[in-house]
Amino acid sequence: MTRLDETAAAVPGAPPAAAAPKRNLGPLISIGVVTALLVLWWTVTTGTETVKQLYLPSPEALWTAITTLNTQLLADAGATLGRVLASWIGGSALGVVIGLAMARARWLMYALNPIIEAVRPVPPVALIPFVILWFGIGDSGKLFLGALACFMVMVVNTTVAVGNVPPVYLQAARSLGADSGGVYRSVVLPAIVPEILSGFRIGSALAFAVVVAAEFLGADAGIGRLIMQASRTLNTAVVLLGTICIALMAVVLDQAISRISAHVTRWAAQR
Amino acid sequence: MAQITIDSVSKVFATARKRTVALNETSLTIDHCETVCVVGPSGCGKTTMLNLIAGFIRPTAGSISLDGREVEGPAADRAVVFQADAVFPWLTVAGNIAFGPRMQGMPRARRAERIERFLDLVGLSDFAKAYPKELSGGMRKRVDLARAYASGPDVLLLDEPFGALDLFTKETMWTSLRRVADAEPKTIVFVTHDIEEALFLGDRVIVMTPRPARVHSVVDVPFGPDRNLDLRADPDFQALRIDIAHSLREVHDDTA
Numbered sequence: 001m002t003r004l005d006e007t008a009a010a011v012p013g014a015p016p017a018a019a020a021p022k023r024n025l026g027p028l029i030s031i032g033v034v035t036a037l038l039v040l041w042w043t044v045t046t047g048t049e050t051v052k053q054l055y056l057p058s059p060e061a062l063w064t065a066i067t068t069l070n071t072q073l074l075a076d077a078g079a080t081l082g083r084v085l086a087s088w089i090g091g092s093a094l095g096v097v098i099g100l101a102m103a104r105a106r107w108l109m110y111a112l113n114p115i116i117e118a119v120r121p122v123p124p125v126a127l128i129p130f131v132i133l134w135f136g137i138g139d140s141g142k143l144f145l146g147a148l149a150c151f152m153v154m155v156v157n158t159t160v161a162v163g164n165v166p167p168v169y170l171q172a173a174r175s176l177g178a179d180s181g182g183v184y185r186s187v188v189l190p191a192i193v194p195e196i197l198s199g200f201r202i203g204s205a206l207a208f209a210v211v212v213a214a215e216f217l218g219a220d221a222g223i224g225r226l227i228m229q230a231s232r233t234l235n236t237a238v239v240l241l242g243t244i245c246i247a248l249m250a251v252v253l254d255q256a257i258s259r260i261s262a263h264v265t266r267w268a269a270q271r
Numbered sequence: 272m273a274q275i276t277i278d279s280v281s282k283v284f285a286t287a288r289k290r291t292v293a294l295n296e297t298s299l300t301i302d303h304c305e306t307v308c309v310v311g312p313s314g315c316g317k318t319t320m321l322n323l324i325a326g327f328i329r330p331t332a333g334s335i336s337l338d339g340r341e342v343e344g345p346a347a348d349r350a351v352v353f354q355a356d357a358v359f360p361w362l363t364v365a366g367n368i369a370f371g372p373r374m375q376g377m378p379r380a381r382r383a384e385r386i387e388r389f390l391d392l393v394g395l396s397d398f399a400k401a402y403p404k405e406l407s408g409g410m411r412k413r414v415d416l417a418r419a420y421a422s423g424p425d426v427l428l429l430d431e432p433f434g435a436l437d438l439f440t441k442e443t444m445w446t447s448l449r450r451v452a453d454a455e456p457k458t459i460v461f462v463t464h465d466i467e468e469a470l471f472l473g474d475r476v477i478v479m480t481p482r483p484a485r486v487h488s489v490v491d492v493p494f495g496p497d498r499n500l501d502l503r504a505d506p507d508f509q510a511l512r513i514d515i516a517h518s519l520r521e522v523h524d525d526t527a
Contacts, residue, residue, distance in 0.1 A: 176374055
């Protein structure tokens with residue numbers, strides 16, 4: 001019953017809610033597990049050399065890879081991140097717009113739904129051969145694939161979100177004097193924000209997966225290309241480095257989105 | 272002026288397999304600034320009647336008019352408080368109360384004045400900036416009531432608004448409603464299955480028959496405008512309550 005606590009705390013002059021807040025052990029557990037894994041990694045590679053460098057490069061080998069690659073690593077990471085951001089923003093925005101339009105106009109729903117339902121279960125990666133034929137190995141094909149993945153997530157998310165708006169909100173708004181435009185702007189749009197934001201989050205992870213996979217099959221720059229090239233010479237230190245790069249970028253982006261959405265949807269009951 | 276005229280209204284819900292008569296040739300006149308409470312067995316079409324007055328649905332036959340103008344759809348002259356929680360969670364308490372005036376294009380300064388007035392009337396001035404999730408169920412209902420009132424309707428339609436609340440919260444809500452209604456009298460139609468609630472709040476109590484609903488009887492409530500919660504202990508009050516309970520049981524047994 002946090003609701004009661006919050007209510008009490010909001011009353012001026014009410015006694016402070018809790019004297020000594022309980023210590024939250026959650027973050028400590030997370031840090032502990034990560035540290036343990038890092039120590040284990042060092043132990044089995046550098047410390048005891050139980051695992052061969054080829055199968056799992058040591059932290060030192062990873063550091064050597066970083067210093068050797070230097071600016072090239074930054075350039076590759078930048079290329080991948082740029083593609084991810086562009087395709088994610090573009091694809092998601094288009095998905096929201098089309099999703100809203102489909103929720104608004106029945107005929108559009110009937111026109112587009114079969115196509116969307118057919119394309120949605122297909123892994124975007126399966127389209128790579130076609131994409132290379134259509135777009136070559138330049139940026140546009142990778143942007144197309146990343147955007148397609150985000151688009152599919154957002155179109156479905158948006159139409160479902162509009163359908164989930166409680167009818168009682170719409171009736172209340174009408175009886176308070178809102179015209180249909182007012183209902184749309186002041187009720188439907190704000191009500192779907194939490195679901196839209198959670199779609200953005202899913203889309204961002206998907207964009208990384210799809211863009212890097214597309215880079216595997218040919219690119220002038222990008223983490224995917226870096227990993228593929230290194231794997232041909234069995235340079236597993238660089239492969240590991242590339243993977244870590246992707247993970248870091250994805251986590252940072254995801255954290256940024258979730259921070260922003262926690263603020264934007266601070267009104268929502270559960271987050 | 273805000274007089275509601277319900278003239279031999281029927282409402283039939285038809286699906287491919289079934290035809291349900293929710294309301295059967297019902298006629299009723301609700302006077303300006305009168306509080307009419309509608310009681311009846313559950314599923315008897317009370318809510319249908321309210322939705323018809325609100326304009327959310329259209330009658331199959333007959334007509335409903337407000338001061339002689341036929342009701343053709345929902346509009347700001349008829350605000351509704353629902354049983355379900357209809358307070359907008361993305362707006363603060365003040366934002367919710369401001370919704371009606373904002374939609375109707377009221378200037379900002381007058382809006383602020385109105386928000387303050389109704390926050391005060393429902394006793395939520397300290398919670399103007401709170402989001403609904405921070406409020407209890409009873410407080411949210413008060414926001415809902417204030418929001419409906421602040422939009423400046425001629426008619427207030429309440430559909431079992433306090434049905435989900437516990438008795439103590441309900442009593443507070445009754446007092447709140449009476450206080451707000453005293454400050455700004457309106458024509459009020461209040462649907463409930465709670466006979467005491469109907470008698471405490473209403474000038475008249477309409478008893479409905481089970482589906483297909485018609486008006487079974489109309490009870491004039493003789494207690495005047497000044498009522499406090501102890502009124503319920505009054506023998507006259509209890510006598511009326513038992514009368515209504517009997518007639519409800521009667522109409523129920525007839526069909527059962």
